[in-house]
Amino acid sequence: MRKIFLNDLPKWGKNNNGNEGTINWRASIGCCVKFQYNDIKGEIVIVDYKSKEQRLYIQYQDKDIFKIHPSSFTRCALGRLLGIVTDEFKVKIGTHFKNDKRDLIIISREYRINNRKWYQYRCNICNWDEGWVEENSLLGKRKQGCSCCRGLTVVEGIK
Ligand SMILES: [Zn+2]
Structure with missing residues (x-):
């Protein structure tokens, strides 16, 4: 209960x-x-x-x-706080993802709804550091990059 x-x-x-x-x-x-x-x-x-x-x-x-x-x-989703749910992150803070599509450093991470793991990154191409990506997208075949660089997120002051 x-x-x-x-x-x-x-x-x-x-x-x-x-x-x-x-x-x-x-x-x-x-x-x-x-x-x-x-x-x-x-x-x-x-x-x-x-x-x-x-x-x-x-x-x-x-x-x-x-x-x-x-x-x-x-919703009292406190399992992780209480140490009952332990679904570990696969990516460490500080990890650098660099290839022809992206150049990201992981700067923070957190669990969100449905225990999904999300990572905050800093993009070394446009210097935006408020982007978040879900673990499956980060590690998946498409190797998701910075949404600011891809034009998906409009950030004031970055063109
Ligand atoms: Zn970028």
Whole structure:
């Protein structure tokens, strides 16, 4: 059984339909949230919320601060935080992918929905460093490169 108790977190005001608003994550910083994940019961502290990256920074006991998407948090998808789900990344931070199609250095990585592994890269061709690529695309036959260079992502100031 998985349950996370979010009722006490601050909400945005009621909307026009009279329904309770969604959780105000910024105002929830510092709040403690109780959860139950199968037979583990505990409390998680919301340490920070970065709205730009849509990530909560949470901490459980004395473990490292853990980044999680709010939708995963509200689904109580805490298996990785609790060390129950351990699906390792295949690519290390600092790995350099260079060939005729791409020149990328992996600078960060994280798990997202459905345990998919995503990597943030810096592109040595256009210097963009906010791109993300999923592991299968990074390692797949197509050897996906920088989406800024390919014109898929428009970045201000880079032509
Ligand atoms: Zn690029």
